[in-house]
Amino acid sequence: SQQGEEDPQALSIQEGENATMNCSYKTSINNLQWYRQNSGRGLVHLILIRSNEREKHSGRLRVTLDTSKKSSSLLITASRAADTASYFCATALYSTLTFGKGTMLLVSP
Amino acid sequence: DVKVTQSSRYLVKRTGEKVFLECVQDMDHENMFWYRQDPGLGLRLIYFSYDVKMKEKGDIPEGYSVSREKKERFSLILESASTNQTSMYLCASSLSIGRSGNTIYFGEGSWLTVV
Numbered sequence: 757s758q759q760g761e762e763d764p765q766a767l768s769i770q771e772g773e774n775a776t777m778n779c780s781y782k783t784s785i786n787n788l789q790w791y792r793q794n795s796g797r798g799l800v801h802l803i804l805i806r807s808n809e810r811e812k813h814s815g816r817l818r819v820t821l822d823t824s825k826k827s828s829s830l831l832i833t834a835s836r837a838a839d840t841a842s843y844f845c846a847t848a849l850y851s852t853l854t855f856g857k858g859t860m861l862l863v864s865p
Numbered sequence: 866d867v868k869v870t871q872s873s874r875y876l877v878k879r880t881g882e883k884v885f886l887e888c889v890q891d892m893d894h895e896n897m898f899w900y901r902q903d904p905g906l907g908l909r910l911i912y913f914s915y916d917v918k919m920k921e922k923g924d925i926p927e928g929y930s931v932s933r934e935k936k937e938r939f940s941l942i943l944e945s946a947s948t949n950q951t952s953m954y955l956c957a958s959s960l961s962i963g964r965s966g967n968t969i970y971f972g973e974g975s976w977l978t979v980v
Binding site for chain 1: 869896898900905906907908909910913915921923955957961968969970971972973974976
């Protein structure tokens with residue numbers, strides 16, 4: 757399986773701090789995507805990085821991809837309480853996305 | 866905005882019942898997916914469909930079947946529900962994913978409890 761594995765499983769920080777989540781995967785990919793899930797809801801797409809890209813930004817999000825190490829990281833800067841959610845990386849190859857188990861982020865006011 | 870609608874948010878079914886979970890998308894997407902999500906296991910792909918009447922098994926198809934008679938609708942069927950199928954089920958749709966770099970749009974999820 758090409759399933760991604762996020763690290764850490766859970767992360768607790770204070771508002772204003774940065775949050776970094778990592779994702780490792782096993783096989784070749786076309787792109788890697790990060791999704792967010794609020795408790796009990798569906799997943800929402802955050803950002804996509806293609807296999808030939810190394811870094812991408814979107815607002816307070818920064819994603820890096822190292823295909824030689826088969827790893828990616830998601831950085832959320834200046835976190836807010838509203839960022840509290842689970843974050844999943846997903847690897848794309850051909851027609852499907854394969855998701856990791858997620859990182860639960862808790863941002864305390 | 867893309868909308869993926871799952872017909873039931875919460876269901877309680879008895880062991881052995883036939884269960885239908887319905888999903889409709891409004892963006893003319895070719896691909897549709899059914900995932901289940903369980904604590905500690907993340908999202909696991911049950912089935913996906915890349916065209917009407919076409920289906921492919923995902924990682925955990927056992928105990929499930931699917932139907933896609935129309936492009937906008939993708940149904941997940943539990944032929945004989947069992948307690949180990951108690952889970953949250955997520956439907957999703959997308960244009961082509963791999964090289965095109967499109968993303969998946971998810972429904973809000975269906976919480977199924979089998980008693």
